[in-house]
Amino acid sequence: MVPHLITALNGPINELEARILESMPATERWFRLEWMEHTPTFYASVDLRNAGFKLAPVDTNLFPTGFNHLTAPMLPQAVQAGMAAIEKICPEARNLLLIPEPGKRCSFYLDHLAILVRIFTQAGLNVRLGALDPAQTEPEELALAGGGSLVIEPVVRKRGRLMIKGFDPCTILLNCDLAAGTPPQLMGLHEQYLLPPLHAGWSVRRKSQHFRAYDEVAKRFAKLLGMDPWLITPMFQGVDLQGKHGLEALQTAADAQLTKVRRKYKEYGINERPFVIIKSDVGSYGRGVMTVRDGKDIETLAERLPENLGQEVIVQEGVPTHERVHEAVAEPVVYTMDRYVVGGFYRVHANRGIDENLNAPGASFVPLAFAESPHLPRPGEKPGASAPNRFYMYGVIGRLAMLAASYELEATDPQAEAEEAA
Known part of the structure; x- marks a missing residue:
């Protein structure tokens, strides 16, 4: 069943959708060649914003939660993608520690x-849940709301390997974002695959690094399709708030971004008031995200900035969302595994506006439920008229963000940097 959805698919985005659908063979070939050169992130979720005149990613999470919001028909694709990912990494894999x-x-x-355990169990793995907390010394059984339970067991480290008593995995899947730093148990593992790698954690990773990589990917893809990369790219700038000129640098960056957006709006005849989003340059679970329409407004926020955002922030072009689910503001979230789109949902917030962050308390989730697969678009139909076409377009932009994450992790890989220095 398709959710009751209202979308402002007009203006340039019609041209964008048409261009992507017409170029589907070239697009899929381009992705195929990219994946021959780059290793996809194991899994990810990508927050998108559909403004009606542009469609762009605004956040990419490499330790995604929310697999429980995917519908049952989406799970076979996730199982197949999980199989493909594991086969490339460890073909003889038998045990997976989550x-x-x-x-x-x-x-x-x-x-x-529970959904992750189900996916990888059906992909042919024995899956156990392990706790890194040294204070946990006994298995903990946790009841699930819909019945059944999960058991989280204490991990031990022996001979340089991380394991559970009687369970020695070749692959360890992290679903913790390492924002507090890298636990010593995960360092220097012996012949075990750690997914995602440690430098994907928020103690190391920066959103500005990701969006620099995304800029590169989007420009190359836009050149292939012969279009303006701005239609799929949020402009941004990283700012360091440390020092006495930090606030001034933030105001300057905000005004510079607003000026660039105004120029683009004028170029495309867009009659909207531009805004920028100021948020932490590291993972913040949606906290402290601020909407600014004038650099002068930052003065009134000055006292709260370091407390909410830390010292490193990103000033990102605000992309309004003109999608609604049941009259509430909504944004699509695309889920990927290996190089495949495996599903997604709409994040919906009845108490937020089109220019605000929706990843906040009070949000609800509506699966991207549709009668036909998003992997089978209808190129001959009028742009904006078909849900599969729209979801295919979401998948293309989601995969661009996933590819950018691959570029990003390659560029920040400490082992590659050490080898280059040597």
Whole structure:
């Protein structure tokens, strides 16, 4: 069943959708060649914003939660993608150790973990959940809201390998974002594959690095299709708030971004008031995200900036969302595994505006439920008229963000940097 959805698919985005559909063979070949050169991130979720005149990613999470929001018909694709990913990494894999976020025990997250266990079990793996917390010395059984339970067991380290008593995995899947730093148990593992790699954690990773990589990917893809990369790219600038001129640098960056957006709006005849989003340059779970329409407004936020955002921030072009689900503001979120789109949902917030962050308390989730597969678009139909076409377009932009994450991790790989220095 297709959710009741209202979308402002008019103006340039009609041309964008038509261009992507017409270029589908070239697009798929381009992705295929890219994946021959670059290793996809194991899994990811990508937040998109559809403004009606542009469609762009605004966040890419390499430790995604929310797999419980995917519909049952989406799971076979996830199982197949999981099989493909594991076969490339460790073809003889038998055991998978899944490391959840420490201390996170809410029902939604447990349901998410249960879906991950189901996916990888059906992909042919024995899956166990391991706790990194040294204070946990006994298995902990946790009830699921819909019935059944999960058991999280203490991990031990022996001979340089991370394991559970009687369970020695060749692959360790992290579902914790390492924002607090890298646990010593995960360092220097002996002949075990760690997914994602440690430098994907938020103690190392920066959003500005990701969007620099995305700029590169989007420009190359836009050149292939003969279009303006701005239609699929949010402009941005990283700012360091440390020092006495930090606030001034933030105001300057905000005004510079607003000026660039105004020029683009004028070029495309867009009658909207531009805004920028100021947020932490590291993972912040949606906290402290601020909407600014004038650099002068930052003065009134000055006291709250370091507390909410830390010292490193990103000033990103605000992409309004003109999609609604049941009259509430909505944004699509695309889920990927290996190089495949495996599903997604709409994040919906009845109390937020089109220019605000929707990843906030009070958000609800509506699966991207549709009667026909998003992998089978209808190129002959009028742009904006077909849900499969729209979802295919979401998948293309989601895969561009996933490819950018691959570029990003390659560029920040400490082992590659060490080899280059040597």
